[in-house]
Amino acid sequence: MTEAVLSFDAIRQDFPAPGSQSKIRVIEGISFEVGSGKFVAVIGPSGCGKSTLLQMAAGLLMPTRGGVRHRGRVISDVNREVGFVPQQAQLFPWKTLAENVELPLLLRGVATAERKKRVASAIEAVGLGGFEHYFPGQLSGGMQKRGSIARTLVYRPDVILMDEPFGALDAQTRMVMQDDLQMLSSEAGATVLFITHDITEAVLLADSVVIMSQRPSRLLANIEIDLPRPRDVFEPFRNPGFEAAYEQVWSVFRSQIDIRQRSH
Numbered sequence: 001m002t003e004a005v006l007s008f009d010a011i012r013q014d015f016p017a018p019g020s021q022s023k024i025r026v027i028e029g030i031s032f033e034v035g036s037g038k039f040v041a042v043i044g045p046s047g048c049g050k051s052t053l054l055q056m057a058a059g060l061l062m063p064t065r066g067g068v069r070h071r072g073r074v075i076s077d078v079n080r081e082v083g084f085v086p087q088q089a090q091l092f093p094w095k096t097l098a099e100n101v102e103l104p105l106l107l108r109g110v111a112t113a114e115r116k117k118r119v120a121s122a123i124e125a126v127g128l129g130g131f132e133h134y135f136p137g138q139l140s141g142g143m144q145k146r147g148s149i150a151r152t153l154v155y156r157p158d159v160i161l162m163d164e165p166f167g168a169l170d171a172q173t174r175m176v177m178q179d180d181l182q183m184l185s186s187e188a189g190a191t192v193l194f195i196t197h198d199i200t201e202a203v204l205l206a207d208s209v210v211i212m213s214q215r216p217s218r219l220l221a222n223i224e225i226d227l228p229r230p231r232d233v234f235e236p237f238r239n240p241g242f243e244a245a246y247e248q249v250w251s252v253f254r255s256q257i258d259i260r261q262r263s264h
Contacts, residue, residue: 005071005159005191006034006057012065013052026052028216029066034159039185039192041202043249044212045256050195054161057193058084070159083157087164089144091136097147098123098132104155122154123147125184142173146180153188160185162194166201178205178233186229199253203245204233211252221252 011030014023027049034040042050055061056068059079068075070082091100098119105115123132126146136144145165152160166174182205185192196202202209203225211220227241236242 003036003071004033004069005036005038006193007069007072008032008053008056008066009069010066011053011056011063011068013049013056013061014064025216027063028218030212030217030219031066032210032219032222034191034193035207037189037191038207039182039194039205040208040210041194041196041206042210042212043196043199043202043253044217045214046197048212048215048217050212051163054084054163054193054195057159057161058082081157082159082161083152083155085148085152085160085162085165087167089136089141089148091144091147091151093136096133096135097128097139097150100136100147101151101154104151108155110155118154122150125153125187126150126180140173142169142177145169145173145177149181149184153184156188157190159191159193162192164195164197167197174201175233181205182230182233199246199249200236203227203242203249204231204236204239209249211249211256214256220256221249223249223252 009031011027012025013027014025017024042053044050052061056063056075057070057079059075059077062076070079095103101122102115102119105118110118123129126149128143128146128150131139131143136147139147148165166177169177178201194205206225208225209223211223212218213220225245227239227245231239
């Protein structure tokens with residue numbers, strides 16, 4: 001058995017309803033685990049609480065009921081052992097790429113020589129060597145995204161949480177970033193929890209796909225993706241077994257698509 005790095009145990013989450021004393025239940029009793037070194041993708045309809053789960057793993061939100069554990073410890077405050085890559089790059093525009101990547105190490109009091117070494121290594125790992133002194137406004141959207149990933153990788157977090165990080169990118173850049181991510185996560189032996197709305201992306205990148213239902217969301221399935229690595233992200237259906245894995249995920253997820261959407 002693979003050691004569970006993250007455990008979600010019977011999570012329930014209620015949020016206040018605007019202009020009312022009542023509550024909106026977003027998540028109802030979801031449980032699953034993320035094993036050490038595994039890449040787990042979470043998919044589900046819009047508003048079902050996918051990003052809420054990431055916030056819980058980061059210690060930014062406490063569940064209404066149930067608990068989230070990191071290596072057996074209940075997360076009760078900000079979890080500084082995980083890295084968070086948001087949907088938007090969120091690099092500080094007044095800092096250079098190198099300064100942005102260096103920031104987590106500064107906050108952790110890492111010595112100057114070690115900081116410089118690790119920043120250079122992280123920037124090189126995401127293919128941005130030579131752009132260290134560029135400001136975010138001088139970088140393309142895809143390059144900013146790589147910078148955001150480098151800023152997370154630089155302090156070697158135990159777990160990487162990614163919230164639809166490639167959603168706003170054009171198709172070509174998205175595929176390149178998917179290819180980069182599978183290489184980087186494999187080389188680092190990282191544990192990744194990855195939120196996406198794209199079934200193809202989930203099947204291509206993940207070791208398993210967690211499927212959430214419409215709100216209040218429940219766990220519909222946790223499907224293992226047993227495809228050989230590395231996987232071809234540019235021509236997905238050339239991967240042996242991809243079509244069967246995609247169909248297995250789609251056969252569960254299709255029930256959550258609004259019938260009105262399917263009629264158009």
